[in-house]
Amino acid sequence: MPPANPRRQASQNLERWAISILRDAGAISECEEHGWMRERGDPYAVARARRAAGDAPPRGVCSSDAIAAIDDVLGAIGDSCPDCSTRDEAEESPRFK
Numbered sequence: 001m002p003p004a005n006p007r008r009q010a011s012q013n014l015e016r017w018a019i020s021i022l023r024d025a026g027a028i029s030e031c032e033e034h035g036w037m038r039e040r041g042d043p044y045a046v047a048r049a050r051r052a053a054g055d056a057p058p059r060g061v062c063s064s065d066a067i068a069a070i071d072d073v074l075g076a077i078g079d080s081c082p083d084c085s086t087r088d089e090a091e092e093s094p095r096f097k
C-alpha cells in the first residue's frame with residue numbers, strides 16, 4: 001500500500017473540523033433523510049462560524065487558514081440536499097411516456 005499523503009489527510013481533517021464549526025454555529029444543517037449538508041442561508045450564523053474559526057483554529061493551523069477552510073466548505077455546500085432536489089425533479093417529470 002502506498003503511504004498516506006499527510007497533506008491530503010490534513011486537509012480532510014480541516015474540512016471535517018470546518019463542518020463541525022459550521023454545524024455548531026447553525027450555518028449548515030444535515031438533511032434528516034439523506035445526511036447531506038445544506039447551507040441554511042443565515043449570514044449571522046456564517047459570521048459566528050468564521051469568528052469561532054478565527055478565535056480557536058485547530059492545532060497547527062493559523063486563524064486565516066481556519067477561516068479559509070470555513071469558506072471552502074461553505075462554497076462546496078449547496079442550499080438544498082442533492083437527493084431531495086433530484087426527487088422533486090422526478091416528481092415533476094412524467095413517469096410514463
Ligand SMILES: [Zn+2]
Nearest residue numbers: 031034081084
Ligand atoms: Zn435529502
